[in-house]
Amino acid sequence: MIPIKSPREIEIMRVAGRITGEAINAAARAIEPGVTTKQLDAIIRRHIESRGAAPSFLGYRGYQASACVSVNEAVIHGIPDDRKLAEGDIVSLDVGAYYNGFHGDSGATFGVGRISPEAQQLIDVTKQCFYQALAFCQKGRRVHDISRAIQSYAALHGYAVVKKFTGHGVGAALHEDPEVPNYVSDRRGPRLISGMTIAVEPMIIMGGSSDVRVLNDEWTVVSADGSLTAYYEHTVLITDGGPELLTARDGDEPLPPVSAGGTP
Numbered sequence: 001m002i003p004i005k006s007p008r009e010i011e012i013m014r015v016a017g018r019i020t021g022e023a024i025n026a027a028a029r030a031i032e033p034g035v036t037t038k039q040l041d042a043i044i045r046r047h048i049e050s051r052g053a054a055p056s057f058l059g060y061r062g063y064q065a066s067a068c069v070s071v072n073e074a075v076i077h078g079i080p081d082d083r084k085l086a087e088g089d090i091v092s093l094d095v096g097a098y099y100n101g102f103h104g105d106s107g108a109t110f111g112v113g114r115i116s117p118e119a120q121q122l123i124d125v126t127k128q129c130f131y132q133a134l135a136f137c138q139k140g141r142r143v144h145d146i147s148r149a150i151q152s153y154a155a156l157h158g159y160a161v162v163k164k165f166t167g168h169g170v171g172a173a174l175h176e177d178p179e180v181p182n183y184v185s186d187r188r189g190p191r192l193i194s195g196m197t198i199a200v201e202p203m204i205i206m207g208g209s210s211d212v213r214v215l216n217d218e219w220t221v222v223s224a225d226g227s228l229t230a231y232y233e234h235t236v237l238i239t240d241g242g243p244e245l246l247t248a249r250d251g252d253e254p255l256p257p258v259s260a261g262g263t264p
Contacts, residue, residue: 002169002177004195010237012102013171013197016053017235017246019097020104023047025250027067027095033087033113037069040093041080048097056096056103056174063219068094068107070220075162075203075212075229077219087113090123092231096174105170105199106247109230119228122159122206126230129153129182129202137200137236137243143180143189150182150202160210162203162229165221170199170235183210192238197246201233 005013023044030043045066048055055066063079070078070092071085078092085091094107109123132153136145146167154161167180178190180198192198205212207227214221223229234252237244245252 002190002196003171004193005171005197005237006195009102009171010195010197012100013104013235013237013246016097016099016102017104017106017248019048019051019053019099020095020106020235021247021249022051023095023097024093024106024108027093028108028110028250031085031091031110031112033085035085037071037078037080037083037085037091040069040091041065041067044093044095051097051099053097053099056098056105057094060174068092070094070229070231072228073222073226074220075205075223075231076165076221079217079219085112088115088119090115090119090228090230092229094231094233102172103170103174104247105174105233105235106249107201107231107233108249109232118206121157122204122228122230125154125157125159126202126204127232129204130200130232130234133200133202134236134243137192137198137238139192139194139238139240141192143178143192144184144187146200147181147189148184151184154202154204158208160205160208162205162212162221163210164212165203167199167201167233169197171197194238194240196238197235198238199233199235201231203229203231205229
C-alpha cells in the first residue's frame with residue numbers, strides 16, 4: 001500500500017528534505033583533489049546532526065556510514081574510506097536525513113577539479129534525465145511515464161540505465177512503495193496522486209550496458225564494464241498543482257532540453 005502523506009507529515013518532510021539538501025551542499029563545497037570520501041561523509045553527518053536530525057543511512061541494514069560516496073565507475077552505495085579524490089574523478093553523494101519520524105533522500109554527481117568533457121556530459125545528461133522525468137510527476141500520470149522519460153532521454157545520448165536498482169517511495173520509511181524504475185517494463189505502475197512522496201533517481205552508465213555488479217564489501221555497486229556512471233536524485237511530492245522538490249539544493253535549475261526526441 002502506498003502511503004499518502006497528511007499536510008502535517010508533508011511539513012515535516014519539507015524540513016527533512018531541506019536538511020538533506022543542505023548537507024549535500026556542504027559536502028559538495030568541500031570536493032577537491034586530495035579530500036577523502038570519509039571526510040565528505042563526516043561533513044554530511046555533522047551538518048545533519050547540527051540541525052537536530054539523524055543520518056538516515058547510518059546503521060540502515062548494517063551500513064556503517066552516514067552517506068554513500070561513490071567514485072567513477074561506482075554508481076551507488078560506495079562506502080566512505082581513506083581514498084583521496086583525484087583531479088578528473090567524478091563522485092556521487094547519496095544522502096538521507098531523518099527528522100521527527102520522516103526521511104529526506106537525495107543525491108547528485110560532482111566533478112573533482114577539472115574533468116573531461118565526456119564526464120561532464122554524463123553528469124549533465126543524468127541531471128536532465130531527472131528533469132525530463134519531473135515533468136511527468138503529475139497527478140494522474142503513472143510511474144511508467146517517469147520510467148519512460150528517464151530511459152528515453154538516456155538512450156538519446158547512447159547511455160544505459162541501471163535496471164537492478166530503482167527509485168522508490170520515501171516517508172516514514174526510507175524505502176516505501178511504489179518502486180520507481182528508471183526503465184520501461186511491462187507494468188505501468190500506479191497512478192500518481194496528491195500526497196505521494198517518491199525518490200526519483202536516474203542511475204546512468206556511460207557505456208551501452210546496463211549491467212552492474214556488487215563489490216566484495218557487499219555494498220558498492222559498479223558498472224560491470226568499468227564505464228563511468230552518474231546519479232541524480234530528489235524526493236518529490238506530488239501535489240494538485242504539480243511536483244514539489246522536497247530536497248531542493250544549490251544548482252537545481254533544469255538544463256535546457258537537448259532534443260524533443262527525449263520526451264515521451
